[in-house]
Amino acid sequence: MTDRVAIVTGAAQGIGRGIAHRLDALGHRLVLLDRDAGALTEAAATLSRPATAIDLDVADPDAVSEAIGRVARDHGRIDILINNAGISPAHGGRSVAVEDIALDEWDRVMAVNLTGSFLTCRAVLPVMKAGGWGRIVNFSSMGGRMRSLLSGAHYAATKAGIIGFTRVLAGQVARDGITANCIAPGRIDTPQSRSFGGDETFLAQLPAGRLGAVEDIAGGVEYLVSDAAAYVTGTVLDINGGHYMP
Template sequence: MELQDKTALVTGAGGGIGRAVVTALAAEGAQVIALDRDADALDALCADVGPNCSAAVADLSDGPGLQALAADLLGKHGRIDILVNNAGILTPHKLAGITLEDWHALMSVNLDAAMLLTQAVVPGMKDAGWGRVINMASYAWKSGGLTAGTAYSVSKAALVGLTYSTARELTGTGITANAIAPAYVVSPMIMNQLSDEDRARQLAAIPVGRFCEPEEVAHTVRFLASPLAGFMTGLTIDMNGGLQFG
């Protein structure tokens, strides 16, 4: 119960990775605010997790609305100790097919929301002298995207840049900022976007011979959130089953 006096905010909590992260942090004693746009998914999640889980419904593409919600949450909870920017949307469109409208819509969720929430919670973390910012990147950030589209790959590369910039700026404050870059996690967002042929091809290319499980990603989040990870900041932890080393 390393996190029993901490409050965590997890975005994209209704998805496969998000559910696993909320469950893992709550199991360590954290009070977890599960944020998603799907109210029914949040209700089911909090019913499963129990009293350590509370729901916050929000559209992450609405920047001003998200800022207002963050202010409300901070007013209610005092501060957010652990921020997990997990939410993301995926598009398969490559360079020639992406429109500016689609680009902006994806960036608003995958990148802008992470910046706005980090901006909102950092002052309280500074006051406490302790905090964890954990951003969910993707193997796509350095592979250029295999089945993911251009905008998604760029958004995840930018999220890594935000992670590094945040870590550098906050060095010495007791706040760490790190990213996790999974590849092909067993979740609806990934599995539903891949054809049978894509799944077979990618599975054959992964040296460990399987896709990543959401609980494995959640375990890495739990580690980065723990007090014993305080010497680790400005890192991107690869979880790609040996697809790429270094």
């Protein structure tokens, strides 16, 4: 079935924007959420049909509740939630030492990456349960699966936490016709990843011999939100070119 209502957080650029384009091409009705209002409007304008764009900080509980309520009222349903929004503070492209992480930075990363996913999931679940169908895809990271020279402890903790959260959620909602899964991307060719540098050294160790493309991640999302993945829940889909093989 196409024409489902799909919410994508962090949809203004990079992976989120690529996912929005893939879901749009599949015929779904898109709701794009992001803090960058200008880039969000631009992203919505590139889709093949009108999309709802909501300027939103996913760490704001009241704003999340209001936005999800608006989507439910306007569309009468919510079928797909893609929790892509996340931040990873830049420290010269290197992992910052634990003792050098300021508490306010720690709290902000937790609020956006982990609490934000919890808030959006909590808000959409009553609507999905009422419809008897739902697909939730949360975003972990290779940084939450293994030690990384790029990820700080706060980022890694949130991405590992997403996995545990998703598994518990999946078990609770499976009989409501809802699946919940994670995607854990490796290094994907986006403006943010390019800012880290060191591509030549990294590529020399990577079995695939190339950075991942946004389309690689969008393909994983396409599968997980499809009817073909109805029996897939509580899993982590690692898309990393073979860099991490659990």
